[in-house]
Amino acid sequence: MERLTRGLTWLLGRAERLLVAPGRRQWIEAVRAETEQVPAGWAQLSWLAGGLWLVFREANMARKIGYWLGVGAVAVIAAWTAWLSLRTTPASDAEAITDRFRILVGLTALVGLPWLARRHGVFGPVGPGVLARFMRIAGCGAVCGVGLLIVHLDRSSQGNGLGTGGFSPVQEFAGLAALAAAVVAPYAVRARWPQAEREKTWGIAACVATTALVLIPLQAIPVAYLMLIMAATSRRSPVRSTTLIAGAIGGLAYFLSLFATPIVDNGFLILMIIVVSTLLCTTLGGAGAAWLMTSTGTGSTGGAEDLRAARVRQGMYAGIAAGAIGGLALALSISFFGISMALGPLVGVVGGRLGGALAADHLPKRRSRDRSVSFGLYISD
Amino acid sequence: MPPRVSFSTQTLAVLSALTDEPSSWRHGYDLAKETSLKSGTLYPILLRLADRGLVEACWEDEQPVGRPRRHLYRLTSDGLAAATDALAAEAAKRRTTAPRVSPRLAGES
Numbered sequence: 001m002e003r004l005t006r007g008l009t010w011l012l013g014r015a016e017r018l019l020v021a022p023g024r025r026q027w028i029e030a031v032r033a034e035t036e037q038v039p040a041g042w043a044q045l046s047w048l049a050g051g052l053w054l055v056f057r058e059a060n061m062a063r064k065i066g067y068w069l070g071v072g073a074v075a076v077i078a079a080w081t082a083w084l085s086l087r088t089t090p091a092s093d094a095e096a097i098t099d100r101f102r103i104l105v106g107l108t109a110l111v112g113l114p115w116l117a118r119r120h121g122v123f124g125p126v127g128p129g130v131l132a133r134f135m136r137i138a139g140c141g142a143v144c145g146v147g148l149l150i151v152h153l154d155r156s157s158q159g160n161g162l163g164t165g166g167f168s169p170v171q172e173f174a175g176l177a178a179l180a181a182a183v184v185a186p187y188a189v190r191a192r193w194p195q196a197e198r199e200k201t202w203g204i205a206a207c208v209a210t211t212a213l214v215l216i217p218l219q220a221i222p223v224a225y226l227m228l229i230m231a232a233t234s235r236r237s238p239v240r241s242t243t244l245i246a247g248a249i250g251g252l253a254y255f256l257s258l259f260a261t262p263i264v265d266n267g268f269l270i271l272m273i274i275v276v277s278t279l280l281c282t283t284l285g286g287a288g289a290a291w292l293m294t295s296t297g298t299g300s301t302g303g304a305e306d307l308r309a310a311r312v313r314q315g316m317y318a319g320i321a322a323g324a325i326g327g328l329a330l331a332l333s334i335s336f337f338g339i340s341m342a343l344g345p346l347v348g349v350v351g352g353r354l355g356g357a358l359a360a361d362h363l364p365k366r367r368s369r370d371r372s373v374s375f376g377l378y379i380s381d
Numbered sequence: 382m383p384p385r386v387s388f389s390t391q392t393l394a395v396l397s398a399l400t401d402e403p404s405s406w407r408h409g410y411d412l413a414k415e416t417s418l419k420s421g422t423l424y425p426i427l428l429r430l431a432d433r434g435l436v437e438a439c440w441e442d443e444q445p446v447g448r449p450r451r452h453l454y455r456l457t458s459d460g461l462a463a464a465t466d467a468l469a470a471e472a473a474k475r476r477t478t479a480p481r482v483s484p485r486l487a488g489e490s
Contacts, residue, residue: 054424
C-alpha cells in the first residue's frame with residue numbers, strides 16, 4: 001500500500017509538470033501538500049486519485065484523447081484506402097493508377113494543409129471547442145471515406161470506373177498544377193498587389209480552381225473539402241459554433257430530402273431536384289445561423305448595418321457548410337460524388353446568403369444572454 | 382438587477398463551510414473533512430470559485446516543521462455576499478418543499 005501511495009504521489013507530480021499549465025499547477029501542488037495529513041491507506045490513495053482527476057480535468061485530457069483517437073481513426077481510413085489501391089493491379093482495373101494518384105494528392109493535402117496552417121494559420125491549429133474538433137475529425141474521416149469508396153467502386157466495376165479510363169499524365173499534372181495555383185493564388189495576389197480588392201483575389205482563385213475541377217474533379221473536390229473543413233474549424237476561423245450547428249442541421253435536411261426522393265429516369269429533372277433541394281436547405285441553414293447570431297462577439301462596431309452584414313456573412317458560411325455536409329453524406333451513402341459534392345457548397349453560397357439576409361431583415365432579433373456554466377457553478381444575469 | 386447566482390449541492394456545502402468563519406483561512410483537507418467531499422470534487426469546486434473571484438487562495442507564509450506548506454482558502458467579499466444569498470435561498474427552498482405533516486398524523490406520532 002505504501003509503495004502504491006508513493007507511486008501515485010510521484011505520478012501526480014510528473015503529471016502536474018507535464019500536463020498542467022503553469023498558472024494552474026498550484027492547485028495540484030495543494031492536493032500533494034495535504035496528502036500527509038490524510039490517514040494512510042485507502043483514504044490517502046483516494047485523495048491522490050482525486051488529484052489525478054483534477055489533472056485530467058485541468059489538462060482537458062478527455063478532449064485531447066478524443067481528438068487524437070479521431071486523428072488515429074482518420075489515419076487508419078487513409079492507410080486502408082492506400083493499401084486497397086496498392087493491392088489493385090492495373091490489369092484488373094484501368095483506373096488503378098489514377099486512383100493511386102488521387103490518393104497521393106488527398107494524402108498530401110491531409111498532411112500538407114495542417115503544415116501550411118502552422119505557417120499561415122488559415123487552416124489550423126484546430127479551435128478549442130469540442131464542436132470544432134469533432135467537425136474536423138468527422139469531416140476529414142468522411143473525405144477519406146469517399147476516397148475509400150472511389151477505390152472500392154473502381155475495383156468492383158470491372159473496367160467501367162468512375163473516370164475516363166486509363167491514366168493520363170498530362171491531364172493529371174496540368175490539373176494538379178491548377179490545383180496548387182488555386183491554393184497559392186490568394187497569397188500570391190496579396191503579396192504582389194497588396195491593394196487588390198478581396199473579391200478580385202478570390203475571383204482569380206475561383207477561376208483557377210474551376211480549371212482544376214474540370215481537369216481532375218475527383219482530386220480537386222476532396223482537396224477543396226479538406227481546405228474548407230480545416231479553414232472552418234481552425235482557431236482563427238470566422239465561422240461561429242452556432243453557424244456550424246445551423247450548417248450541420250441544414251446539411252442533414254439536404255441529405256434526407258434527396259435520400260428520400262424517389263429515383264427518376266430523367267437527368268435534367270434529377271439536376272433540378274438537387275439544385276432546388278440544396279437551395280432550400282442551405283437557405284434554411286443560413287437563416288438559422290443568422291438568427292442564432294446575437295449582437296455580442298460579431299466583431300462589428302455595433303451598428304445595425306454592421307450587424308446585418310455579419311449575419312449575412314454567417315448565413316453564407318452556414319449555407320456552404322450545409323451544402324458540403326449534405327454533399328459528403330450523399331457521396332458516402334449513394335455515391336453521388338461529383339454533383340452533390342461540387343454543387344452543395346456552390347449553391348450553399350447563394351442559399352446561405354439568401355437565408356442570412358432573410359433572417360437579418362425579417363426574423364425578430366434574438367436577445368443575448370450573458371451566462372456561463374462551469375463545474376458545479378452557474379451564473380447568469 | 383443583481384446577478385442571480387445558484388450553485389450545485391456540493392458547491393453549497395463548500396460555501397457553507399467557508400461561511401462559518403469567513404475571515405479565517407481554511408485548508409483543503411479541513412474542508413474535505415467538514416463537507417465529506419473527495420479531493421477530486423472539492424478542488425475543482427474551489428478552483429472554479431477562485432476563477433470567479435468568489436474565493437481567494439494563498440500559500441501559508443512560513444514553512445511549518447514536519448509538513449509542507451498548505452494552500453489556504455477563504456471567501457472574498459463578493460463570495461461572502463453570493464454565498465449568504467445562495468444559502469438563504471436554499472434554506473427557503475427547503476422550507477417550501479418540505480413535506481407537510483397533517484395535524485392528525487402529527488397527533489398520532
